[in-house]
Amino acid sequence: MKNKKGLIAIIIILIISCSIINSSHKEKQFNNYMSQVDKLISEKKYDEAKKQLDSAKNIKDNDEVKEKQKIIKFNQDQFKIYTEGLDLIKKEDFDSALKKLSEIDEKAEDIKENADEKIVICKQKLIPIKINEAKKFLDSKEFDKAYSKINEAVSIDDKNKQVLDFKNSINTKKTAYEEEQKQIAIAKKEEEDRIKKEKAREDEIAKQEQVKEEQETQQVLSNNISDETHVYWTPKGKSYHSSPGCPTLSRSKTIYEGSIQESGKFDPCDRCM
Structure with missing residues (x-):
């Protein structure tokens, strides 16, 4: 055991x-x-x-x-x-x-x-x-x-x-370029202003020449019309007319006729004279 x-x-x-x-x-x-x-x-x-x-x-x-x-x-x-x-x-x-x-x-x-x-x-x-x-x-x-x-x-x-x-370098060149563009813009604006002024002056001269030409033409017409030329006029009108059928007289009720001297008017009608 x-x-x-x-x-x-x-x-x-x-x-x-x-x-x-x-x-x-x-x-x-x-x-x-x-x-x-x-x-x-x-x-x-x-x-x-x-x-x-x-x-x-x-x-x-x-x-x-x-x-x-x-x-x-x-x-x-x-x-x-x-x-x-x-x-x-x-x-x-x-x-x-x-x-x-x-x-x-x-x-x-x-x-x-x-x-x-x-x-x-x-x-x-x-x-x-x-x-x-x-x-x-x-x-x-x-x-x-x-x-x-x-x-x-x-x-x-x-x-x-x-x-x-x-x-x-980029900063420097960008600044220079922007200044250059600024000067170009200024020069362009100045040139545009100069052209505008020149055109305005030419337009004024042309206008004055046109007025002068019209005045000269009117003077020629006036010189060709004597005080005895038969004309037509209205009491309140400022001009005399070559014909009673002038369009500017179409609404007038009273029309006179006679010589320029009799009319008392000194401005020929732009439409009919």
């Missing part, structure tokens, strides 16, 4: 020992997997890291595993943005590359560090491009577009001396 109890005790001890050994072995395996996960993450081998993490998860699915899953997913997303940025650089689309690389979160330290290096390259490429674009607009006097391009360069590097000097 004592031997049976001793045997049972030994078996229990062996079972417990095996369990402890097995547990210790699994813990060691788990830790090894997790170490590999950290190493692979640092090497940006995220798919391999996920496989190692799945192996660790099969041993023990705890908060540490869940946290590593989040880290891998976060870094995968950030690395994807980084590779998209690199592809844009290869295509020489530096504007888009700069925007894309700037999206990377600072928490992804290694990726962010690499991205910052590429951002510097993008800026170095973009500055002369923006200045050349601004120069083309400046040469064609499209100042607003020139400002737009140079302000893009300022947003890229607001300490760049070449950019700031060129922006000052």
